[in-house]
């Protein structure tokens with residue numbers, strides 16, 4: 001299982017409940033990488049999507065403590081997708097164990113943890129690969145991704161060339177558990 005995340009050089013990933021920075025080239029990479037895949041996320045991340053709709057043509061596994069908090073909009077959006085012939089699934093789970101069980105039928109290389117801060121942290125021990133886009137955005141984050149460099153458990157195995165968008169520089173990197 002992999003995590004896919006966009007971090008600043010200080011491993012910041014968000015502020016005020018939003019992404020720290022929204023880079024179109026990185027969004028494209030995210031869409032292409034997770035196409036037709038299984039994505040695992042927290043309820044806050046699902047709520048942050050436009051219309052609280054799950055990601056289209058993906059199996060969306062959402063961790064939520066309290067089922068009473070499930071949003072009608074999300075369920076309706078998933079049903080509308082299915083009616084339109086899309087392969088969107090929305091599965092709510094209440095624990096890490098249930099999330100792993102829901103993902104079990106699918107090939108491991110097709111399962112991605114997509115955030116947010118809480119879910120990245122609790123699911124990281126179950127992952128062997130992290131796809132990390134590293135940007136040089138200077139905004140101050142209020143939520144962080146675990147610092148893989150300092151953890152001693154991870155090593156960067158691939159580092160792509162530098163890209164630039166509106167003065168922000170970013171690279172696609174791959175990290176593997178040692």
Ligand SMILES: NC(=O)c1ccc[n+]([C@@H]2O[C@H](COP(=O)([O-])OP(=O)(O)OC[C@H]3O[C@@H](n4cnc5c(N)ncnc54)[C@H](OP(=O)(O)O)[C@@H]3O)[C@@H](O)[C@H]2O)c1
Pocket residue numbers: 004005006007012013014015016017018019020041042043044045046048063064065066069093094095096114115116117118119120122143
């Ligand atoms: N840079 C990136 O790549 C990236 C990607 C995604 C998100 N983000 C950022 O991350 C931030 C959001 O992170 P977050 O930590 O607030 O939200 P989150 O990880 O998306 O969701 C947290 C929620 O998940 C539920 N949950 C947590 N642990 C659980 C467990 N063990 N079992 C069942 N449910 C559990 C709880 O929801 P309930 O209490 O509702 O049940 C909890 O409030 C935002 O700033 C967002 O922009 C960044």
